[in-house]
Amino acid sequence: MKKMWTIAVNTFRESMRKKTLYIILIFALIVIGASKLFSFLTAEEELKMIKDVSFSAIEFFGALIAIFASITAISTEIERRTIYTLLTKPIRRSDFVLGKFFGVSLIIFVNFILTTLFFIGLLLFKKSIPDIEVFKTLLLIFFELILIGGITLALGTFTTDAFNIICSFFLYIVGHLTSYGKEMIERTENIVVAGLADMLYTLVPNYENFNIRDKIVVGISVSWGYVGYTILYGILYTCIVLLIALYFFQKREI
Amino acid sequence: MAIIQTDKLTKHYVLGRKKFVVGLENVDLEINEGEIFGILGPNGSGKTTCLKLLLGILFPTSGEARIMGRLPDDIEMKQYVGFLPENPYYYDYLNGPELLLFYARLFSIRPDVAKKRIDELLELVELNNARRLTLRHYSKGMLERIGLAASLINDPKILILDEPTTGLDPIGCRDTRNLLIKLKQQGKTILLSSHFLSEVERVCERIAIFHRGHLLATGTLDALNKQYQAENLEDLFVKTIYAFDNQEAVKTGEPK
Numbered sequence: 370m371k372k373m374w375t376i377a378v379n380t381f382r383e384s385m386r387k388k389t390l391y392i393i394l395i396f397a398l399i400v401i402g403a404s405k406l407f408s409f410l411t412a413e414e415e416l417k418m419i420k421d422v423s424f425s426a427i428e429f430f431g432a433l434i435a436i437f438a439s440i441t442a443i444s445t446e447i448e449r450r451t452i453y454t455l456l457t458k459p460i461r462r463s464d465f466v467l468g469k470f471f472g473v474s475l476i477i478f479v480n481f482i483l484t485t486l487f488f489i490g491l492l493l494f495k496k497s498i499p500d501i502e503v504f505k506t507l508l509l510i511f512f513e514l515i516l517i518g519g520i521t522l523a524l525g526t527f528t529t530d531a532f533n534i535i536c537s538f539f540l541y542i543v544g545h546l547t548s549y550g551k552e553m554i555e556r557t558e559n560i561v562v563a564g565l566a567d568m569l570y571t572l573v574p575n576y577e578n579f580n581i582r583d584k585i586v587v588g589i590s591v592s593w594g595y596v597g598y599t600i601l602y603g604i605l606y607t608c609i610v611l612l613i614a615l616y617f618f619q620k621r622e623i
Numbered sequence: 624m625a626i627i628q629t630d631k632l633t634k635h636y637v638l639g640r641k642k643f644v645v646g647l648e649n650v651d652l653e654i655n656e657g658e659i660f661g662i663l664g665p666n667g668s669g670k671t672t673c674l675k676l677l678l679g680i681l682f683p684t685s686g687e688a689r690i691m692g693r694l695p696d697d698i699e700m701k702q703y704v705g706f707l708p709e710n711p712y713y714y715d716y717l718n719g720p721e722l723l724l725f726y727a728r729l730f731s732i733r734p735d736v737a738k739k740r741i742d743e744l745l746e747l748v749e750l751n752n753a754r755r756l757t758l759r760h761y762s763k764g765m766l767e768r769i770g771l772a773a774s775l776i777n778d779p780k781i782l783i784l785d786e787p788t789t790g791l792d793p794i795g796c797r798d799t800r801n802l803l804i805k806l807k808q809q810g811k812t813i814l815l816s817s818h819f820l821s822e823v824e825r826v827c828e829r830i831a832i833f834h835r836g837h838l839l840a841t842g843t844l845d846a847l848n849k850q851y852q853a854e855n856l857e858d859l860f861v862k863t864i865y866a867f868d869n870q871e872a873v874k875t876g877e878p879k
């Protein structure tokens with residue numbers, strides 16, 4: 370357990386030295402820029418825009434960081450052959466993979482907190498106190514980011530980096546289009562096609578479930594039941610992909 | 624009983640359907656407790672492959688490898704093993720003490736014990752003056768030395784070194800050699816690979832010669848020299864390898 374944590378902290382330290390922080394900077398610029406852009410709106414509408422842009426930016430840049438941190442977490446160790454010095458120590462391969470996952474989660478968390486603080490600061494600056502609905506939206510975004518990180522990490526245990534990037538972004542896009550998919554399935558008459566599509570729908574990570582910002586921004590509240598259910602979905606899905614990662618990494622030759 | 628043992632250890636690197644490269648073929652090795660054992664062989668002869676199989680970085684195609692009677696995936700056994708990979712490369716944003724502390728944690732060494740040990744080791748490999756320098760600014764020889772220190776952090780019973788003197792200057796080579804002898808006197812078992820024949824000749828009690836994944840000869844230098852009527856290690860090395868290549872040429876009917 371402690372060894373896992375050692376690896377996690379090292380992963381975090383390493384990423385902090387890379388350009389992750391620039392992404393946060395870009396985030397800040399976009400959000401500030403956007404809020405300036407909409408200052409011709411009424412105060413209430415401006416606030417809506419700020420929330421909308423900020424939620425989207427926290428989610429999108431968070432996803433970027435989750436994907437890139439997860440890819441580099443394992444592949445730089447292999448590329449630089451530092452992994453030889455790890456796997457020959459008394460640590461299990463599972464400790465290594467889980468350590469990497471927690472390291473990536475830490476990166477996601479810190480980035481998430483920084484961007485969120487910036488967003489809340491902006492709200493307070495505009496004399497708006499963030500309510501519980503804002504908190505729900507952010508909470509769901511966080512669990513979505515953890516899931517994205519877990520999926521990319523798992524893919525990294527058996528694919529190349531290039532394929533992993535493509536796959537991760539593909540899933541990111543498809544995972545956000547699931548509601549359209551569901552509609553199409555319901556309209557399909559062919560049972561086989563509908564069955565296959567239904568299976569695909571169940572397998573693909575349903576990132577859109579985590580997106581409640583469209584509702585929150587226009588003032589519709591979302592129940593805690595839904596939030597809890599979605600978080601549970603995220604955690605379960607993450608656990609399953611981690612099991613897949615452990616399975617593949619156990620047999621991997623380096 | 625041998626402390627390190629391989630039994631018909633074989634590794635084929637699979638490249639595609641029915642295509643593979645022989646990394647190691649049917650190797651039986653026995654290394655006794657407390658000896659310095661050298662694996663010799665030309666480039667690509669399977670030295671690194673053998674060490675990686677022992678440590679569980681690679682998995683054998685067939686046969687098995689054991690250290691202290693345990694299979695390579697045994698966590699407890701690794702507590703007693705130190706390893707220096709070839710051309711070691713480490714987290715270059717750390718400095719020497721930080722790197723050693725990181726590895727100490729992976730061995731669950733108590734912080735106070737680790738601190739003392741780190742000071743001793745930095746002294747031993749003469750990197751005490753470079754404590755604040757990050758590894759990015761290390762020279763090749765310094766990297767090799769910090770690697771050696773890292774492989775000793777757990778005070779291992781068994782030390783496995785893949786080409787420990789590559790990149791070292793003559794003085795570094797001599798220091799390493801003396802260090803190995805000192806470690807042996809402390810009762811450690813050392814398995815090293817090298818292509819520096821003179822190095823091996825001076826420190827190793829027994830050797831093995833690898834070529835194209837095959838184990839050609841193993842034993843004490845004197846016994847092998849006698850067996851192959853060789854004058855010295857270089858002569859022995861060349862003779863065994865030529866003999867093997869000729870044999871293969873005859874087998875496959877290729878003109879030499």
Ligand SMILES: Nc1ncnc2c1ncn2[C@@H]1O[C@H](COP(=O)(O)OP(=O)(O)OP(=O)(O)O)[C@@H](O)[C@H]1O
Pocket residue numbers: 636644645646664665666667668669670671672673709818
């Ligand atoms: N990952 C790999 N995939 C395919 N072939 C490999 C792989 N690693 C090693 N080989 C092959 O296995 C053989 C043995 O390689 P190995 O690295 O064990 O040699 P070595 O004795 O350590 O050589 P050197 O002295 O150059 O370090 C070589 O023919 C090499 O090309």
Ligand SMILES: [Mg+2]
Pocket residue numbers: 670671672709785
């Ligand atoms: Mg080698």
